[in-house]
Structure formats: C-alpha cells, structure tokens
Amino acid sequence: MSDTVLKVQDLSVWYAVQQGGLFHRRNVDLKAVDGVSFELARGETLGVVGESGCGKSSLARALLGLVPARRGRVLWLGEDLLKLDDKTMRRKRKELQIIFQDPLASLNPRMTVGDIIAEPLWTFYPEIARVQVMERVRGMMKLVGLLPNQVNRYPHEFSGGQCQRIGIARALVLNPKLIVCDEPVSALDVSIQAQIINLLRDLQRKLRLSLVFIAHDLSIVRHICDRVMVMYLGRAMEVAEAGALYRKPLHPYTSALIRSAPVPDPAVARSRPDTGLTDDMPSPLAPPKGCVFHTRCPYAVNRCHRDVPALRRMPHGDWVACHRAEELDLAIVKPAPVKL
Amino acid sequence: MSALLEVRDLQVRFDTPDGDVEAVRGIDFDLSPGESLAVVGESGSGKTQAFLAIMGLLAENGSANGQARFHGEDLMAMSSRDLNRHRGHDIAMIFQDPMSALNPYLSIEKQMIDGPMHHLGLGRAEARAHAVEMLRAVRIPDPDERIGHYPHQFSGGMRQRITIAMGLLCEPEILIADEPTTALDVTVQARIARLVGDVARRSHMATVLITHDLGAVAGVCDRILVMYAGQVVETGTVREIFDSPRHPYTRGLLDSIPRLDRIDDTLHAIPGNPPNLSDLPGGCVFRERCDRAFDACAEPPPLFDLGEGRASRCHLEDPS
Numbered sequence: 001m002s003d004t005v006l007k008v009q010d011l012s013v014w015y016a017v018q019q020g021g022l023f024h025r026r027n028v029d030l031k032a033v034d035g036v037s038f039e040l041a042r043g044e045t046l047g048v049v050g051e052s053g054c055g056k057s058s059l060a061r062a063l064l065g066l067v068p069a070r071r072g073r074v075l076w077l078g079e080d081l082l083k084l085d086d087k088t089m090r091r092k093r094k095e096l097q098i099i100f101q102d103p104l105a106s107l108n109p110r111m112t113v114g115d116i117i118a119e120p121l122w123t124f125y126p127e128i129a130r131v132q133v134m135e136r137v138r139g140m141m142k143l144v145g146l147l148p149n150q151v152n153r154y155p156h157e158f159s160g161g162q163c164q165r166i167g168i169a170r171a172l173v174l175n176p177k178l179i180v181c182d183e184p185v186s187a188l189d190v191s192i193q194a195q196i197i198n199l200l201r202d203l204q205r206k207l208r209l210s211l212v213f214i215a216h217d218l219s220i221v222r223h224i225c226d227r228v229m230v231m232y233l234g235r236a237m238e239v240a241e242a243g244a245l246y247r248k249p250l251h252p253y254t255s256a257l258i259r260s261a262p263v264p265d266p267a268v269a270r271s272r273p274d275t276g277l278t279d280d281m282p283s284p285l286a287p288p289k290g291c292v293f294h295t296r297c298p299y300a301v302n303r304c305h306r307d308v309p310a311l312r313r314m315p316h317g318d319w320v321a322c323h324r325a326e327e328l329d330l331a332i333v334k335p336a337p338v339k340l
Numbered sequence: 341m342s343a344l345l346e347v348r349d350l351q352v353r354f355d356t357p358d359g360d361v362e363a364v365r366g367i368d369f370d371l372s373p374g375e376s377l378a379v380v381g382e383s384g385s386g387k388t389q390a391f392l393a394i395m396g397l398l399a400e401n402g403s404a405n406g407q408a409r410f411h412g413e414d415l416m417a418m419s420s421r422d423l424n425r426h427r428g429h430d431i432a433m434i435f436q437d438p439m440s441a442l443n444p445y446l447s448i449e450k451q452m453i454d455g456p457m458h459h460l461g462l463g464r465a466e467a468r469a470h471a472v473e474m475l476r477a478v479r480i481p482d483p484d485e486r487i488g489h490y491p492h493q494f495s496g497g498m499r500q501r502i503t504i505a506m507g508l509l510c511e512p513e514i515l516i517a518d519e520p521t522t523a524l525d526v527t528v529q530a531r532i533a534r535l536v537g538d539v540a541r542r543s544h545m546a547t548v549l550i551t552h553d554l555g556a557v558a559g560v561c562d563r564i565l566v567m568y569a570g571q572v573v574e575t576g577t578v579r580e581i582f583d584s585p586r587h588p589y590t591r592g593l594l595d596s597i598p599r600l601d602r603i604d605d606t607l608h609a610i611p612g613n614p615p616n617l618s619d620l621p622g623g624c625v626f627r628e629r630c631d632r633a634f635d636a637c638a639e640p641p642p643l644f645d646l647g648e649g650r651a652s653r654c655h656l657e658d659p660s
Binding site: 197 | 382495527530582598608613
C-alpha cells in the first residue's frame with residue numbers, strides 16, 4: 001500500500017532466561033518474537049491474535065521500544081526507530097502511544113484523572129498554560145465519553161470501562177498517529193467491551209489513526225480490524241484481510257482458533273465438531289523443529305517436522321507460513337444446528 | 341424430582357469503610373441432581389459472592405442471611421466444622437485463577453491425596469492411585485510421573501485441569517466453577533468445558549458455572565440464571581434465554597457478544613455502567629441503562645413468574 005506508515009522487518013525479541021539448578025545453570029534464549037514482518041497503512045487497523053505465550057505483547061512493546069529488539073527494523077515513516085538514541089526516541093513517542101490491558105493498574109492511583117490525562121502534555125509542552133491544558137483535557141474527556149466535571153476525581157472512583165476510557169484519553173491527548181492497543185478490553189465485562197470497541201473504532205475513523213490491536217479473542221478482532229496477523233510461538237502464521245481470514249483461513253492454526261471460539265447459539269454450539277487440536281502449546285524455551293505448529297497440527301507431514309515454512313505471499317495477496325497452504329481447504333463451514 | 345440444593349432469600353452484605361454494600365439482595369433457586377446451571381452477570385452482580393456465602397467462604401467483613409438446603413440440611417446454619425464434611429467432598433468449588441488455588445510449595449501429589457484420605461477414608465497408596473486416575477481423566481500426560489511435580493512446572497491450561505481434577509476427586513454431587521476458563525486460551529477453554537460436561541454426565545453430578553460471558557455457556561448448560569446488582573433478573577432454559585430473552589438486560593447481554601458468525605458494523609453495547617452497590621438507585625436498578633424504561637420503572641419490579649420455570653424482573657411482564 002502506498003500510504004504505509006509502519007514497516008516492520010524481521011523483528012525479533014529474545015529474552016535471556018536462566019535454566020537448570022544451582023550447579024547446572026545455563027543461559028537459554030527465549031525467542032518471544034522470532035522474525036516477524038508486516039506493514040501498516042495510515043488509518044488502518046491490524047489485529048494481532050494468538051494464545052498466551054505467542055509473543056503478541058512482546059511484539060507490541062518492541063514496536064515502541066519498551067523492550068529491546070534483538071534484530072530487525074521498525075520503520076516509522078521511513079525512519080528506523082530501533083536505531084534512534086533515547087532522546088530522539090522520546091520525541092517520537094508523541095506520535096506513538098499505547099493502551100494497556102489492565103485499566104486500573106495502568107493509572108497512577110494518587111493522581112486525579114485530569115492530571116493523568118494532562119501529564120503527557122506537561123512532559124512534552126511545559127510552556128503551555130495550565131488553563132489551556134485543562135481545556136484540552138476536558139475536551140479529551142468529552143471525546144471519550146467521560147463527564148468533564150469528573151476531572152478532579154481519582155481512578156478508584158471509576159469502573160473498569162471508565163478507567164479504560166481515561167487510558168484512551170491519555171493516549172490521544174498528544175494527537176498521536178499510531179496507537180498500540182495491548183488487549184484493551186480483555187479485563188472488561190462483555191457489555192462494556194462493546195462500548196470500548198465502538199469508541200476505539202469511531203475515534204480511529206474520526207482521527208485517521210493507525211492501530212495495532214493485540215487480542216486473544218478472534219471475535220473481538222473481527223469487529224475492529226482491517227487485517228489480522230495470527231501468531232504462534234513467536235512467529236507469524238498468517239497475515240490476511242479480515243473477511244477472507246474468517247471465511248477461509250489459509251493456516252491450520254487459524255482454522256483451529258476460529259473453530260474453538262465459543263458460539264453464542266445453543267443449537268450450533270452443541271453440534272460443533274472438536275477442533276482436532278491436540279496437547280498444549282509447547283514451551284517457548286524449546287520450540288519444535290521445523291514448523292513450530294507441527295506438534296499440534298492435524299495436517300502435518302514429514303516435511304513439516306524438518307523444514308521451517310517461510311511466510312510467503314499467496315496469489316491473492318495474503319500471507320501464510322504453511323507448506324501445505326495450496327492443497328488444504330480450510331473454509332469455515334457453519335455446522336448445522338442440532339435439535340435441543 | 342426433588343432439589344439437591346434449595347436456596348431461599350440469600351442475602352450477602354459487606355461492612356466497608358464506604359458503608360454497607362449489599363452484594364446479594366435476596367436470591368432463590370433450586371438445583372436438581374445432574375443439572376447444569378449457569379449463573380451469568382457482570383462484575384459486581386453478586387454471582388460469586390452468593391456461592392462463596394453458600395460455601396461459608398465469605399471474607400471477614402461479609403455476612404450472609406437466608407437458607408441453602410443441601411439434602412434438606414441448611415448449609416448457612418452450619419458450623420465451619422460441619423461444613424468441612426461437605427466442602428471438597430460432596431460440594432466442590434473451582435476458582436478462576438489456578439495459580440492462586442494451588443499451593444506453590446507443595447507437589448501436586450501432596451495437594452491431591454489429602455482430600456480422598458480424609459473424606460473417603462482411603463490409604464495413602466490408594467489415594468495416590470485415585471489421584472493419578474483423575475489426572476489421566478483430565479488428560480495430563482504421564483500422570484504417574486507428573487503427580488510429583490510442583491504447580492510452576494505446569495502450563496496455565498494444565499494447572500486449571502489439575503484444579504478441576506482436584507474438584508472431582510471425591511466425586512462431588514455439586515461442582516461449583518467460578519469462571520473456570522476465563523484465564524485460559526480459547527483452544528483450551530473448549531476442551532475443558534467438554535471435559536467437565538463428560539464427567540458430569542457420567543457421574544450424574546450437578547454443575548454451577550459462574551461467568552460474565554453469556555456466549556461461553558450456550559454449549560454447556562441446561563438452565564441460566566441472569567443476575568444484576570445482587571438480584572436474579574431472569575431465569576429460563578438455555579434455549580429460552582438465547583431464543584427469546586424477556587428481560588432488557590438479558591437482551592442487551594446477548595446483543596453485545598461479539599460474534600464470528602455475523603458481522604455488524606457497530607457492536608451493540610449496554611450504555612452506562614453497573615450501579616454502585618453502596619448507593620443503589622431507587623426503582624428498577626437497571627432503569628438508567630434500559631432502552632425500554634417507562635413510568636412504572638420508578639418502582640422496583642418483582643420477579644414475575646412466567647410459568648414453567650421462567651421468570652423476569654421487569655414491569656413489561658406485569659399482567660395487570
């Protein structure tokens with residue numbers, strides 16, 4: 001896409017982990033993110049989904065330089081963020097913001113809501129008069145659906161959904177161009193999740209924001225994302241346009257994720273076949289050789305045990321890392337409802 | 341069929357620095373042998389506190405009133421010594437966070453054999469063999485070896501399966517599961533739900549599934565109890581609740597589930613936030629968030645009986 005703002009190439013995040021007992025201690029690399037590449041256009045939302053331990057949060061943090069990257073490039077408007085010194089990176093942060101999963105834990109309990117939202121302004125623009133700052137803060141509160149007259153209250157006086165709105169207001173106050181949302185609704189009640197998802201989507205359209213939306217829930221992602229990247233054990237399995245991904249996934253793991261999402265319909269939920277996924281996810285400290293998914297894949301053949309599949313482009317433009325993508329037909333068939 | 345557990349006018353209140361909080365404000369329900377009941381509500385609806393009260397596990401500043409008759413015996417009136425005959429034996433509870441439910445200092449074996457030795461009178465070797473069988477049933481690989489391991493040596497999904505195995509050890513008549521799969525990944529969730537269902541069918545065990553996600557219970561429960569601000573607002577079979585919800589809150593909950601099988605541009609959300617329990621509004625507590633509120637809602641609605649086990653706490657059902 002010509003309007004690309006973010007280009008990530010071969011990004012890897014490794015953590016050094018000590019293993020073994022007192023006398024057999026050795027350092028092992030935990031490859032949380034291992035060679036992930038993607039692009040993001042202006043005004044686009046990319047969903048990143050996967051189970052816990054797949055590296056999606058590490059990826060989110062590495063994009064903003066909150067955890068060090070081992071390898072790769074994060075090109076923001078053509079400039080590699082990983083090469084910037086701390087001072088320059090700090091200035092860049094005006095354009096790049098993040099919203100965290102736990103809304104209450106990410107707000108300072110001793111600061112008023114007004115101060116929490118205003119803090120980024122004071123940090124980056126200390127010369128602006130307090131009156132103007134507070135005016136902007138009230139404007140932001142209105143924008144995210146909070147009452148501006150609650151500006152002097154403390155976080156504990158708000159519910160989870162309202163705290164997440166405060167987090168969003170704080171992220172937006174500097175007019176950023178990119179927001180990384182790290183599971184912003186996982187901690188919220190279902191009825192409130194929908195409020196926050198709708199708010200994020202409206203704001204994104206109004207302000208033409210680019211969003212990277214991290215989630216473990218495919219159905220949430222479907223409602224807000226243009227494209228979706230599916231991760232497993234630190235690697236991208238599939239990157240595809242959202243509609244196509246849910247209709248006809250290319251990777252067996254994507255298909256298993258879709259088929260294990262709960263269906264809120266008693267008749268359909270009861271007739272659903274098993275996903276065929278066996279065992280738990282292997283330890284990221286000892287990922288399987290060959291394709292990392294082969295130990296759980298119902299379609300694995302000899303080649304999958306041996307060769308790592310590259311993420312490659314399919315004729316219609318979506319990306320997949322599976323040796324057998326061409327021959328497998330993983331189209332999602334709606335199961336017929338059973339009679340209760 | 342006579343009820344296994346009969347709960348009548350159960351109330352729970354907490355004495356807090358901000359004043360009294362009425363967490364549960366009089367709920368009634370029956371649980372039959374082998375039945376699978378889902379208790380659904382948002383955080384603060386009182387769904388968890390109601391069952392902690394029945395199990396005698398309320399925090400120190402909490403107090404409970406009402407009755408919970410198990411085989412005719414009132415659990416609420418029992419001393420904690422008498423309750424211990426039932427807890428973990430014929431009534432077991434599984435909690436949301438498997439890491440805090442397991443003792444990190446003890447091996448799984450140590451944590452699993454005490455219950456059967458105490459409640460079933462098994463010897464150590466028998467209790468161990470029984471525990472190994474149960475771990476095998478929840479699909480822990482190499483259970484004979486892994487039973488000697490400590491909680492941190494298992495993945496999150498395996499730990500939750502271990503707590504489920506522990507809950508099932510003494511073949512309880514009632515298994516209460518509080519958001520047992522919320523902390524788990526979807527691929528694991530589906531399998532655990534299936535597993536509990538299989539065990540329940542085999543041993544005719546009644547299950548109570550406490551959750552905030554109506555979407556997750558469609559495939560696993562017979563009957564649903566919807567709670568809001570400490571009260572039951574609707575009950576019915578899973579089919580009735582999903583096909584023809586009567587209470588506006590239930591309808592709102594159903595509509596706000598994000599779905600893979602249907603794509604709408606805007607997700608339906610219930611506006612506003614759950615009410616503050618220490619300062620409840622007068623009239624119907626859902627009124628402020630309800631799209632169908634009318635004059636009558638200034639008065640608190642009773643739970644209207646709609647026949648055949650259905651009920652809804654809404655003035656729309658008022659026959660007069």
